[in-house]
Each structure stands twice: as structure tokens, then as C-alpha cells.
Amino acid sequence: MAYTVVLVLHNLWRWLVVLAAIYATARAWFGWLGKRPWTKTDQRAGALFGISLDIQLLLGLILAIISPLMQAAYQDLAGLAMQAPFRTFLMEHMPIMFVAVILVHVGSAAARKGADDGARHRRAALWFSVAVLLIAVAIPWSRPLFRF
Numbered sequence: 001m002a003y004t005v006v007l008v009l010h011n012l013w014r015w016l017v018v019l020a021a022i023y024a025t026a027r028a029w030f031g032w033l034g035k036r037p038w039t040k041t042d043q044r045a046g047a048l049f050g051i052s053l054d055i056q057l058l059l060g061l062i063l064a065i066i067s068p069l070m071q072a073a074y075q076d077l078a079g080l081a082m083q084a085p086f087r088t089f090l091m092e093h094m095p096i097m098f099v100a101v102i103l104v105h106v107g108s109a110a111a112r113k114g115a116d117d118g119a120r121h122r123r124a125a126l127w128f129s130v131a132v133l134l135i136a137v138a139i140p141w142s143r144p145l146f147r148f
């Protein structure tokens with residue numbers, strides 16, 4: 001029961017992460033290339049991206065503990081855990097997403113400390129873009145796009 005609720009939340013929250021990612025990254029690129037001033041909205045867009053990821057991380061960590069799929073994998077680390085889909089979650093989904101979360105937070109902080117508005121947008125654009133690429137490849141697209 002708790003598993004189903006968290007799995008549905010993790011499944012659907014992914015779309016908020018995707019929207020927040022596109023919004024923050026697009027603002028950073030347009031801001032950089034269009035030489036726009038760095039505003040509070042740019043700062044907030046990065047923070048929103050980070051917060052959406054933190055919530056997804058929390059849901060993911062709960063899943064990593066309570067998921068029957070993952071529990072079965074932990075029982076047999078040399079055998080079952082090395083086969084799909086367990087391997088994908090253990091060796092790709094979770095570690096890659098951890099790195100993406102860190103990149104977004106580091107990128108937001110680096111952007112805030114930029115010497116001028118151009119540097120702030122450039123830092124946000126580059127850090128967020130790498131994170132977006134990692135998130136895009138690590139989302140398990142073969143699983144349901146929406147769960148209710």
C-alpha cells in the first residue's frame with residue numbers, strides 16, 4: 001500500500017522535475033545568449049529545480065528501501081541484482097540521479113556567486129544542462145509514463 005503510493009508519487013513527480021528542469025535551463029540559456037540581467041526569477045527557477053529534485057530524491061530513497069523489487073535485488077546481489085531491471089536501478093538510475101541532484105545544487109550556488117550577470121547565466125546554463133542530460137538518460141522510460 002505505502003509502496004504503491006510512493007511509486008505513484010515518484011512516477012508523477014518526475015513530470016514536475018522535467019518541467020522545472022526545462023524552465024530553469026531555458027531561462028539560463030536565453031539569459032546568457034540574450035545578455036539579459038540576472039533576476040530574482042532566475043534565482044528562483046534554479047531553486048525550484050533543486051527543490052523538485054530533492055523531493056524526488058526523498059521519494060526515490062523511500063522506494064529504494066521499501067520496494068519489493070529492490071528488496072529482492074538486495075537478497076541476491078551477485079545474481080538477480082545484476083539482471084534487468086534491477087541492475088538499471090542499482091547501477092544507473094540511482095547513482096546517476098544522485099549526481100544530477102548534486103550538479104543542480106552546485107550549479108545554483110555557483111550561479112549566485114558569478115562575478116556578473118553573464119557569468120551567473122552561463123554557470124547556471126552549463127551546470128543545469130549537464131544535469132538535464134543525466135536526468136534524461138536515467139529516467140526509466142520503458143516503465144509507465146503515468147501511474148494513478
Ligand code: HEM
Nearest residue numbers: 011014017056057060061063064067069094097098143147
Ligand atoms: C537519487 C534519486 C533517486 C532515487 C534514489 C530513485 C530511486 C528509484 C527506485 C528505487 C525506483 C524503482 C521503484 C520500483 O519499481 O519499485 C525508481 C523508479 C523510477 N524513478 Fe527514481 N529515483 C531517483 C530519482 C529520480 C528522478 C530524478 C526521476 C525523474 C525525474 C526519477 C524517475 C523515476 C521513474 C519514472 C521511475 C519508474 C516509476 C514507475 O515504474 O512507475 N527518479 N526510482
